[in-house]
Amino acid sequence: MQAFAALIDGLIYTRSRDLKIRLIADYLRITPDPDRGWALAALAGTLNIATVKSAAIRAMAEERFDPMLFRMSRDYVGDTAETVALMWPDKSDGDAAPSVSEVIDLLNSTSRARAPAVLAELMDRLDANGRYALLKLATGGMRVGISARLAKTAFGQAFGVSVDDVEEVWHALRPPYTELFAWGEGRTKRPDPADSAFFRPFMLAHPLEDGSVYLDEFVAEWKWDGIRIQIASTGGETRLFSRGGDEVTGSFPEIAAAFNNIGVVDGELLVRGEVQGGEAASFNALQQRLGRKNVTAAMQAEYPVFVRLYDILFDGAEDLRSQPWTARRDRLELFTAKLDPARFDLSAVIAARDFEHLAEIRAAAREAAIEGVMLKRRDSPYLAGRKVGLWYKWKREPLVADCVMMYAQRGSGKRSSYYSDYTFGCWTEDGNLLPVGKAYSGFSDEELKWLDRFVRNNTVARFGPVREVEKSLVLEVAFDAVHESKRHKSGVAMRFPRISRLRRDKPAEEADTISALRAMID
Amino acid sequence: MHEIRDDVAALAGCGHEISLIHAVYIAPATAHILITKRTADISRTAAQHWIEPHAHGIYVKPADMWIDPSRPAERALVTHGHADHARSGHGAVWATPETLAIMALRYGTEMGTPVPYGDGFEHGGVKISFHPAGHVLGSAQILLEHAGERVVVTGDYKRRFDPTCTAFEPVACDVLITEATFGLPVFTHPPIEDEIAKLLAARAANVDGCIVVGAYALGKAQRVIAELRRAGYDAPVYIHGAMQKMCDLYAAHNVPLGELTMATGLAKSELKGAIVIAPPSAMNDRWAQRLPEPITAMASGWMRVRQRARQRNVELPLVISDHADWTELTDTLLELRPSETWITHGRTDALGRWCELHQLKARALDLIGREDEDEG
Numbered sequence: 056m057q058a059f060a061a062l063i064d065g066l067i068y069t070r071s072r073d074l075k076i077r078l079i080a081d082y083l084r085i086t087p088d089p090d091r092g093w094a095l096a097a098l099a100g101t102l103n104i105a106t107v108k109s110a111a112i113r114a115m116a117e118e119r120f121d122p123m124l125f126r127m128s129r130d131y132v133g134d135t136a137e138t139v140a141l142m143w144p145d146k147s148d149g150d151a152a153p154s155v156s157e158v159i160d161l162l163n164s165t166s167r168a169r170a171p172a173v174l175a176e177l178m179d180r181l182d183a184n185g186r187y188a189l190l191k192l193a194t195g196g197m198r199v200g201i202s203a204r205l206a207k208t209a210f211g212q213a214f215g216v217s218v219d220d221v222e223e224v225w226h227a228l229r230p231p232y233t234e235l236f237a238w239g240e241g242r243t244k245r246p247d248p249a250d251s252a253f254f255r256p257f258m259l260a261h262p263l264e265d266g267s268v269y270l271d272e273f274v275a276e277w278k279w280d281g282i283r284i285q286i287a288s289t290g291g292e293t294r295l296f297s298r299g300g301d302e303v304t305g306s307f308p309e310i311a312a313a314f315n316n317i318g319v320v321d322g323e324l325l326v327r328g329e330v331q332g333g334e335a336a337s338f339n340a341l342q343q344r345l346g347r348k349n350v351t352a353a354m355q356a357e358y359p360v361f362v363r364l365y366d367i368l369f370d371g372a373e374d375l376r377s378q379p380w381t382a383r384r385d386r387l388e389l390f391t392a393k394l395d396p397a398r399f400d401l402s403a404v405i406a407a408r409d410f411e412h413l414a415e416i417r418a419a420a421r422e423a424a425i426e427g428v429m430l431k432r433r434d435s436p437y438l439a440g441r442k443v444g445l446w447y448k449w450k451r452e453p454l455v456a457d458c459v460m461m462y463a464q465r466g467s468g469k470r471s472s473y474y475s476d477y478t479f480g481c482w483t484e485d486g487n488l489l490p491v492g493k494a495y496s497g498f499s500d501e502e503l504k505w506l507d508r509f510v511r512n513n514t515v516a517r518f519g520p521v522r523e524v525e526k527s528l529v530l531e532v533a534f535d536a537v538h539e540s541k542r543h544k545s546g547v548a549m550r551f552p553r554i555s556r557l558r559r560d561k562p563a564e565e566a567d568t569i570s571a572l573r574a575m576i577d
Numbered sequence: 578m579h580e581i582r583d584d585v586a587a588l589a590g591c592g593h594e595i596s597l598i599h600a601v602y603i604a605p606a607t608a609h610i611l612i613t614k615r616t617a618d619i620s621r622t623a624a625q626h627w628i629e630p631h632a633h634g635i636y637v638k639p640a641d642m643w644i645d646p647s648r649p650a651e652r653a654l655v656t657h658g659h660a661d662h663a664r665s666g667h668g669a670v671w672a673t674p675e676t677l678a679i680m681a682l683r684y685g686t687e688m689g690t691p692v693p694y695g696d697g698f699e700h701g702g703v704k705i706s707f708h709p710a711g712h713v714l715g716s717a718q719i720l721l722e723h724a725g726e727r728v729v730v731t732g733d734y735k736r737r738f739d740p741t742c743t744a745f746e747p748v749a750c751d752v753l754i755t756e757a758t759f760g761l762p763v764f765t766h767p768p769i770e771d772e773i774a775k776l777l778a779a780r781a782a783n784v785d786g787c788i789v790v791g792a793y794a795l796g797k798a799q800r801v802i803a804e805l806r807r808a809g810y811d812a813p814v815y816i817h818g819a820m821q822k823m824c825d826l827y828a829a830h831n832v833p834l835g836e837l838t839m840a841t842g843l844a845k846s847e848l849k850g851a852i853v854i855a856p857p858s859a860m861n862d863r864w865a866q867r868l869p870e871p872i873t874a875m876a877s878g879w880m881r882v883r884q885r886a887r888q889r890n891v892e893l894p895l896v897i898s899d900h901a902d903w904t905e906l907t908d909t910l911l912e913l914r915p916s917e918t919w920i921t922h923g924r925t926d927a928l929g930r931w932c933e934l935h936q937l938k939a940r941a942l943d944l945i946g947r948e949d950e951d952e953g
Contacts, residue, residue, distance in 0.1 A: 067883050068892045120762070121934055127927045128763045132882050141881065183765075187883075218897035471884040500888075 056152045056181060058086060059094050066199040075201065079209035081237075090155040092231025097192050098199075098206040100301055102230055105346065106160050106170040107193040112139055113165040115171045119143075130520045133471025134198075138189035143178050143186055151180045155192070156231070163194060176349055202299030204256070214239030226251040226294065226302075237438075251293040253285040254302075255319060255368055255376075260429060260446035263300045265411045269449065273430045274380065275405040275413050278448055280426040280535075282345060283464040286310035286362065287309070287369075292479035297345070305348045309355055310362060313398040316390060319369040320436075323402070325424060327359040363402045364391055365429075368437055376437040383437065418453055426535075428449045453533035454575055455555055456481065458567045459488055464521050466495055473503055474510035474522065477554070479530050481545065482568045488526055489545040491572060496536045497533065498554030506557070529558035529566050537575045547572050588854035624899075626775065627703075628752070630919060630942040633773055635730060640701035642671075644730050654705065656732025656794055658683070670753060671698075673707055675715025675830055679795065682826055685778075694743060710734040711745030712899050713796030713861040714827060720748050728752040729915075735898065736905045737769065739833045741796070757923035758900040759878050760931075766878055766902040772895045773801075773808045776852070778874055779893050784850045786870030787815075788893065791857040791877075794820050796899050798854050799827045801876050802834045805852065811843035815840035815848060817855035817864070844871040857889070878902070906932055 062082045071076050079098065083091050096102035115141045116125050125142070132138045153161075158177060165173045174193060178186050191197050204218075207225065211218040216239055227249040237243040279573055284303065285296045293311040295304045304311050307324065326341050341358065344350055367387040368376050375383050386406075391401050405428065407413035417428050427450035435445040458479035465477035476495040480488035498506065513525040533555035540548035546571065583745040609862030628637040628679055634646035643650040649666035656662055656672075665673070665680075670689030670804045672680065692698065694717065695707030708715040721728045729750040736745050759766075780788050792798040802814050802824070813836040816824060840853045841864070848869055859865060860873060875891040878898025886894040901909065906928060910918060918939040920928050925941035930940035 062881075068886060068894065070890070070892075121930070124762055124927055124928050124934075127924070127930065130759050130923070131761055132763055133884055137883060141765070145765070178660060470888070471882065473888075 056155055056158065056185050056188065058082065059090070059155050060181075060184045061193070062094070063191065063197065063199055064184055067199060072205070076209045076212055078203070079206065082211040083210060088233050088236055089231035091238060092233055093159050093192075095206060095232055095235075096230035097195070097197055097212060097265035098201050098209075099203040100158075100195070100197075101203075102192070102195055104159070104193055104195065106162055106165055106167045108167075108175065110168075111171050111174070111194075112190055112194065114138060115139070115175060116142070118171075126466065126519075130465055131472050133467035134525055136194065137187055139258070140178075140183055140186035140190055141481065143183070145182065146179045147181055152182075152185055152286050153177055153180055158189060158192065159231075202301060204254070204300035207300075210235070213228065214241075220245065222255075223248045224294075226253055242422045250289050250291045250413055252289045252292050252319075254285060254294075254296040254300045255300055256300070257283065257285065257321065258366070258437050258439065258446060259441040260448040261441055261443065263430065263447040264450040266447075270407060270409055270435075271414065272432060273447075274384075275407055276365070276402050276431065277405065277420075277430045278427040278429045278450070279323040279325060279402065279426050280321040280424050281363075282341060283297050283321075284310075284324045284362065285319065285368075286314055286323055287319045288314055288317055295476065303345060305349060306344045307360055308350070310360060310398060313397070314397045316368060316393055317371050318390060320364050320387070321366040321368060322362040322364040322391070322399075324360055324362055327361055340361065361398045361400065363400055365402050366437060378436065379434040380431050381433050381439075391448045413464065417449065420451065425451070427529060451535075453535060453555070454537065455531055455533050456491075456572055456575075457529050457558060457562045458532050458563060459526050459566045460524055460530055461488060461490055461523050461526060462508075462523050463506075470495070470503070473507045475503055477506070477508070477530065477533060481566060481572055482564075483545075484568070489569060490543065491545045491547055491569065492532065492534070492549040492552040494530075494552040495530060496552050497555055500558070502552075508554055512576075527563050529561040529563055530554050531556035533559050537572055539576065545569050545572075547576070585849070590869075593664055601872055618764055627726075628630065628721065628728055628754075630754075630921075635921070635942075637703055637721060640703040640705070642700065642703075642705075644719060645732065652700075654719055655680070655689075655742050656719060656730065657712055658712065659713070659733070659793075662701065662732060671705070673715040673717050676717070677715075677821075678826060678830070679715060679885050682822055682860060683750065684917060689716055700879070709746050711736060711739060711742060714742045714799070714830060714832065716742060718745075718748060720750065726751050729913075730754040730921075731756055733758065733900055735901045736909065737766070739800055739899070740807060741799045741827060747912055750913060750915050752917045752919065753910070753913055754919045755906070755909070755928075756900065757906060757920045757925050757928040759898065759902050760906055760920070760924035760928035761905050764878060764902045766881070766898050766903060767896050769804055769897055770808070772876075772897050773804050775893070776805075776895060777808065777810060779874070780850065780852055782871070783872055786872060787848045787851040787853055789853045789855055789859045789860065789865055789871040791873070791875040791889075791891070792854050793877075793899075794856045795823055797876055798856075799824060799832060799834060800899065801854060801897065802837070803832065806833070810852075811835060812852075813838045813852045815843070815853040817853070819856055820854060820917055840868075840901040845930050860889075869895070871908065907935075911935070 062078060065078045066075055099417040112135060120142055128142060129135055129138045161173055176188055181189055207221045208218045211221050224246045228246060234246045235412055238245050283298050287294050293314045295307055295311055297303050364387060367383050367390055370386050370390055375386060391399055405416060407416055427448060430447040430449060432445045458481055460477050461480045462478040463474040464476040465475055477495045478490050480490045483489055509528060510522055510524055514522045515525055516523040532552050534549035534552040537547055596944040624687055627638050630636055633648050635644040642652040642654055644654045645662040646653055646658055647664060651668040653667040654671050655676055656677045663680050665684035671692050672689055674691040674693060677691055692707045694707055694709050702723060703786035704722040707719045708720060710716040710718045710732050712735055716732060716733060719730045727750040728750050733756050734745050790801060792801050798820050817836050817843045818839055823833055828834055865871060872892050873890060874895055875889060876895040876897040878896060878900055880894030880896045918932055918937055920941045929939050929941050
């Protein structure tokens with residue numbers, strides 16, 4: 056367990072992708088089976104210990120610690136597992152530390168009711184770093200900035216095999232992947248991929264910045280604001296993958312079930328109804344579904360999802376990736392015609408005379424689900440990653456409003472302990488401030504430090520973790536759209552608000568009014 | 578307005594509940610609301626006390642003196658030399674000789690009355706004496722005696738061994754005015770020997786590069802160097818130019834730091850395998866780009882929390898603090914058992930809660946301007 060804990064901490068403190076890969080590769084080479092296989096599964100997100108849920112960890116903490124002190128600590132640290140690991144009294148000198156496979160065996164062989172006690176016994180045998188790794192392992196959420204793809208890349212590097220070969224056999228195997236390591240070490244033949252559907256890396260776009268392109272060379276499509284996914288089907292099985300190559304089939308089973316064709320396609324997952332404007336909450340629902348391994352029928356009914364297709368990589372077994380976009384587009388249209396129109400449609404090509412015309416069309420588009428415009432070279436093959444000059448994304452200009460900071464709360468994750476989540480308001484006709492939104496991004500690290508200090512030095516009241524501040528700081532807030540909302544007292548809500556500038560020069564009285572915001576509703 | 582406040586309090590899911598049966602803890606910003614409701618007797622005691630907490634310092638009324646005032650005062654008692662406690666521009670200053678030397682170095686011509694550890698004087702009917710706090714060279718707790726009552730202001734303190742300063746001495750008192758920089762139960766500082774061993778191991782594994790250790794220029798830097806020496810590391814330690822004078826001052830006060838070399842201006846090849854100590858502000862600066870493949874380390878109690886290390890781009894976190902950790906803070910309260918505890922700065926709400934759980938009377942002062950997030 057100590058070696059695994061050291062690996063996890065190494066990954067947390069290392070920023071370079073190459074160094075992360077090297078750390079994982081070194082661990083996989085040195086560590087014996089089956090520990091390394093469980094670790095690989097934990098990093099790739101395929102380890103699922105059914106007996107331990109994060110609620111069990113909270114319960115374990117609340118049983119041992121004063122709930123108020125625990126909440127204050129959790130609020131400061133920004134991560135439940137880490138808080139528990141740090142608060143847990145040190146009882147071990149590290150000698151009795153369990154191995155990764157002992158942990159897995161113990162937790163898998165217990166019941167959900169007994170799991171907290173088993174976990175507590177294991178905690179007593181570890182130091183603070185070991186306890187952290189244990190809790191992360193048990194709940195399955197490592198959050199060390201590793202995608203499934205990166206874990207497989209590290210495996211490939213550790214044993215000198217190609218990552219595509221790893222992808223192809225991956226889904227035919229189960230943790231702790233002993234056959235995979237046997238093959239990697241050259242002790243056995245490559246495992247049989249067993250007709251498995253696997254991930255191919257996405258093609259990505261560069262931002263257009265201030266440039267322009269000729270539309271006889273480039274085709275324009277809308278950039279839809281959903282979740283980019285890849286669907287791969289062998290006929291025998293269908294799998295959905297997110298941008299990082301993580302499998303998300305379990306989150307959207309209705310899409311996998313409806314996909315009745317063989318091939319690999321690239322598209323955007325959207326919620327029906329949202330496309331024609333509507334509540335921003337539906338996108339949040341989509342994201343929540345993404346985080347789940349299983350979804351209920353009720354969620355499926357409440358948020359009907361479909362996929363808007365951008366591209367085709369494989370038609371049947373035929374690899375189309377080296378063909379130009381125009382040829383792939385023809386094939387995609389034929390391919391999509393055979394799919395259920397309730398679940399799949401084509402991302403339309405924008406008919407624009409020239410670039411200026413396109414700019415007008417883009418400026419006029421205020422539909423909530425449109426994030427901007429994609430520009431794709433007509434002769435471009437489908438290549439992994441971001442390649443210069445082939446695909447561009449041209450996001451639409453945001454709306455902005457000057458708002459006044461009202462409340463602040465500490466962030467979590469990267470921003471833990473900083474006051475980084477801000478509630479801001481605009482003025483009513485009779486001179487009151489009402490909250491219109493909440494934002495926690497858009498500022499630089501330097502600005503965050505300044506904002507944090509501002510909050511600390513200008514607190515007028517505290518409500519648990521929330522601080523009310525002096526209503527003196529104007530924040531320029533950028534957002535994609537504004538719409539009516541019954542949930543906010545102000546009657547309006549912003550879509551994707553973020554802080555675009557700190558207006559320390561501007562007096563609070565001169566911030567925008569709610570009626571000015573209202574005028575921006577489409 | 579109140580409607581909105583209630584909204585937010587409800588959203589946060591936690592109004593402060595105060596028990597008046599055994600102990601009282603008043604959270605600073607909500608205090609005014611509570612007073613109007615029911616705690617009139619408590620606020621009267623506090624208001625009438627001869628020591629008054631203000632946002633910018635602690636005021637000793639009969640002596641007309643301020644402790645660690647954050648704005649210029651006629652008469653100031655200074656606990657230690659860190660900039661958030663020792664400011665320039667006061668009329669008269671009382672501090673330990675070491676603290677006065679540090680203030681003279683930082684602010685130029687500043688003069689004051691030296692008060693060595695254990696010594697005392699009287700002013701305006703208050704007996705004032707200075708006692709070791711174990712935080713940095715010259716750091717002191719201040720004991721104030723008046724009207725049969727003993728009040729101790731800890732300033733910043735720690736109870737671990739530190740070769741660079743005099744160890745903390747517990748002083749019996751009725752009112753303890755304490756810091757709470759690391760006043761959360763997640764903060765346990767590991768033995769410094771372990772952290773120094775981590776640093777030496779990283780150096781050994783990186784002979785072609787160097788380790789740059791971010792450390793506060795007063796106290797932390799000298800402690801890290803002295804602990805390296807104690808661990809048997811006798812190679813030169815390379816320092817950022819901004820640290821030279823403070824290291825010289827420590828050496829002049831009988832804190833041997835061994836051979837120190839200025840890192841500024843040296844070629845990359847000369848710094849291979851070096852340990853370089855620099856102020857945290859220089860770490861992400863152009864200054865650090867001249868070092869050969871540096872591993873970024875940081876010596877601070879905040880490094881206990883992973884995301885804090887990540888926020889600062891730290892690759893090698895060293896949990897080394899000059900403040901009391903949670904155990905030291907709470908053990909000190911149990912040892913001294915003051916009849917009242919006032920908490921000046923840091924995680925005041927959590928230490929206040931602990932006092933409540935242990936039936937100790939406490940109140941949070943929340944002085945502003947304490948740089949509780951940067952040093953440590």
